[in-house]
Amino acid sequence: MGLLALGLLASGCGGGSGGSGDGTVTIRYSWWGAKDRAEMIQKTVELFEKKYPNIKVKTDFAEYADFWSKFNTQAAGGNPPDVFQNSVAFLRKYGEKNILLDLNQQVKAGNLSMKDFRAGLEKAGEVDGKLYGVPVGANTFALFYDPTEFKKAGVTPKDGWTWDEFFSAAQKVSKNGDGLYGAGDNAGVMYLYDLYLRQEGKAFFTEDKKLGFTEDDLKKWWGDWYGRNKDGVLVPAKKAEQVKPKATISADLAAAEFTWDNFLVRFAAETKTDLDLGPIPTLDGKKTGQYLSSLMLSGSARTQHPKEVAKFIDFMTHDPEVGKIMGYNRGVLPTNAQYEAFKPTGVNAKIAKYEESVTDKLEPITPHPAGADVAEAAFLRIYGQVAQGKTSVDDAVDQFFSEAKTALGS
DSSP: OOOOOOEEETTOOSSOOEEOTTSOEEEEEEEEOOHHHHHHHHHHHHHHHHHOTTEEEEEEEEOHHHHHHHHHHHHHTTOOOSEEEEEHHHHHHHHHTTOBOOTHHHHHTTSSOOOSBSTTGGGTTEETTEEOOEEEEEEOEEEEEOHHHHHHTTOOOOTTOBHHHHHHHHHHHHHHSSSOBSBOOOTTOHHHHHHHHHHTTOOSBOTTSSBOSOHHHHHHHHHHHHHHHHTTSBOOHHHHHHTTTSOTTTTTSBSEEEEETTHHHHHHHHOSSOOEEEOOOBSSSSOOOOOOEEEEEEEBTTOSOHHHHHHHHHHHHHOHHHHHHHTTBTBBOSBHHHHHHOOOOHHHHHHHHHHHHTGGGOOOOOOOOTTHHHHHHHHHHHHHHHHTTSSOHHHHHHHHHHHHHHHHTO
């Protein structure tokens, strides 16, 4: 994501968390995201401090890569933030390093409620019986597309359509558009390949913390996408690189792209093109492999204030006013109280409608082992070398399996 860290906000900077002589406790709260998210979160922190005047919150945020770089430095020094934004990809990694607070004790003590969550999200942060994270938003994968260009090509994305039909549609659109490609080349997106594998009854990762597919499986996936890239159906790697940090669809290079549904908020701010959300293609006309993922709040195992951390997380996930402020910035709101308090309009209404349309298709999330984040980064980087013509599919697959097995310790 690559932008520079935007610095510390409002309640002060530096220093550790702790208490003061007047009984006031200070906790540190960190997250990743752009400035608009920071402004929203700061408003929610002010609400929390108003309700809990004896708890002060120091806030700190950065763009994604900078956040994790700083977090890892802090964790290695024994001084991570008391509470921080997290995701399913990191729960096992940091849980196994004893960096994450098991919040189950705070639930039992009545400081954190795990009731009233939507669509089974109360289970999203559980790993091996421990509660390492609490969702603040939920999202699922979607096809983003330009309905005007698809209509020109005589194509309508529909439930149960197949991957062959999707690529055929992309080919028609690429021929129809004026300098527009049918789709972005998303073959290096781990989460998209995971859906494809789940449609085959497999998954990117197995329960025993290994890769859930073979070299031949990946050669077919990358080979199919790269073939269409060379045929001019997908956005060339060089052009995609030139428009970053925009996606190819929000840079008006592609008529379709796969990513998390809540990205529609961001894309709508980046392009004047009216975009819509369509169903994930399938292999059998039924199974999409979709699941709800989420951004979460986690606590530090080293915090001196687990009770205050739990109350903070409880407030941020249940308070209706917080829901009204945050909207779908971090995904569709996690609890019924927040979901019902926020009345979506515009692009937010499209996201809500899409998530409602896939509710009956959702399956349990695939567990991510420690090292999943390293494997994900390698998957994207190595396919990028294929897309740029720098390496063959066969060599790239060998390289990925070597790096992923090292990352996963298998």
